Amino acid sequence: MHLLTFRTDGDATPRLGARIGTDRLADLTALASAAGVELPGDLLGLVRAGQPALDLTRELLGTHPATRPLAEVALCAPLRPGKIVGVGLNYVEHVEESHRALDTDRELPDRPLxxxxxxxxxxxxxxxxxxxxxxxxxxDYECELAVVIGESAFRVSEEDALRHVFGYSIVNDVSARDQRRSGQWFFSKGQDGYAPFGPVVVTADEVPDPQRLDLSLTVNGELRQSSNTRHMLFGVARLIADISSGMTLEPGDVIATGTPSGVGSGMVPPQFLQPGDLVAATVERIGTLTNPVADARREAR
Structure with a gap:
C-alpha cells in the first residue's frame, strides 16, 4: 500500500488516504466511515495501531473504492515522527566529496555516524x-531513503531488524552547510522546513529489498544525484540494529539513511540552492518528492 496524508479545499483537517496507481487517491477516512468501522484518522495513528489496523486498511482498499485525482488535493507530510535519526557519510563517494568540500574525515566510518x-x-x-x-x-539538498519504524525496536539483531519496519518513504535532508557548529550538525540540519518528507509511505511488503532501490535528485530539472541504495556503507538492517543498541526506536520514528554523492557543496564550483529553485528527489518504488525553494525573509513579511 502507498499511504498518505492529504487535505481538501475548504477543509484544513488532514485525512488518511492511499495512492492508487500513479495519480489517483482513495480516501481511507471516508471508506472506514462508510463501512461502519473504526480506523485511525491519521497515518501516525495507523502505524501505532499495529497489524490489525493495517489488515483492516487492506480490506477497505480491496473493496475497489471510488477514487479521485491526486491533483485535486494537497498532500501533507505523511506523518510527524517522534524523532528523526539522520545518518551521515553513508555512501562511499559522498565520504570522499564531503572530505574535499567540508573537511570531514577522509576515512570511511567503521560504524554509522x-x-x-x-x-x-x-x-x-x-x-x-x-x-x-x-x-x-x-x-544544500540530500536525497535519502526514509525508513518508518512500525514496531518498537530496542537491542534488536541485524537479522530481525527489518521486521520492525512499517514502510519506506523519501526525506530531503536539507542542510545549511555554513551552520555547522564545532562539528555539530543539529542546527545545520534541524531548522524548520529542513526535512521535506513524502509523498507517501510504501508499506514494507512492497519493498522486498531496501538495498536495491535507485535514487536520484534534480534541481530545476538538472540531474545532480543518481545512485542506488546498494551502495550504502551500512544497510537498513545494520542501521536499525546499531541505533537500537542504545536508543528505543518507536512506531512512527524515521531513519534518514544517508545520501549519495552529488550534493551542491561537492560540485566544482559549489552550487547551493537559491530562492526560485525546484528540487525533486526520487526513490524507486516510492515516487518523487518535489519542493520549491523560497526566500524565508520575504515569506516572514
Whole structure:
C-alpha cells in the first residue's frame, strides 16, 4: 500500500488516504466511515495501531473504492515522527566529496555516524524549503531513503531488524552547510522546513529489498544525484540494529539513511540552492518528492 496524508479545499483537517496507481487517491477516512468501522484518522495513528489496523486498511482498499485525482488535493507530510535519526557519510563517494568540500574525515566510518533532526523540521510535498540568507549562504539538498519504524525496536539483531519496519518513504535532508557548529550538525540540519518528507509511505511488503532501490535528485530539472541504495556503507538492517543498541526506536520514528554523492557543496564550483529553485528527489518504488525553494525573509513579511 502507498499511504498518505492529504487535505481538501475548504477543509484544513488532514485525512488518511492511499495512492492508487500513479495519480489517483482513495480516501481511507471516508471508506472506514462508510463501512461502519473504526480506523485511525491519521497515518501516525495507523502505524501505532499495529497489524490489525493495517489488515483492516487492506480490506477497505480491496473493496475497489471510488477514487479521485491526486491533483485535486494537497498532500501533507505523511506523518510527524517522534524523532528523526539522520545518518551521515553513508555512501562511499559522498565520504570522499564531503572530505574535499567540508573537511570531514577522509576515512570511511567503521560504524554509522548519527545525528538528529527535530520533528519541527518536517514539511510536506510542495511545501517551500526556506532560504534565509541571514542564516545561510550554503543551503544544500540530500536525497535519502526514509525508513518508518512500525514496531518498537530496542537491542534488536541485524537479522530481525527489518521486521520492525512499517514502510519506506523519501526525506530531503536539507542542510545549511555554513551552520555547522564545532562539528555539530543539529542546527545545520534541524531548522524548520529542513526535512521535506513524502509523498507517501510504501508499506514494507512492497519493498522486498531496501538495498536495491535507485535514487536520484534534480534541481530545476538538472540531474545532480543518481545512485542506488546498494551502495550504502551500512544497510537498513545494520542501521536499525546499531541505533537500537542504545536508543528505543518507536512506531512512527524515521531513519534518514544517508545520501549519495552529488550534493551542491561537492560540485566544482559549489552550487547551493537559491530562492526560485525546484528540487525533486526520487526513490524507486516510492515516487518523487518535489519542493520549491523560497526566500524565508520575504515569506516572514
Amino acid at each position: 548519527l545525528f538528529g533532526k527535530p520533528s519541527t523540521s518536517v514539511t510536506g510535498p510542495g511545501a517551500p524549503i526556506p532560504h534565509n540568507a541571514d542564516l545561510t549562504k550554503q543551503l
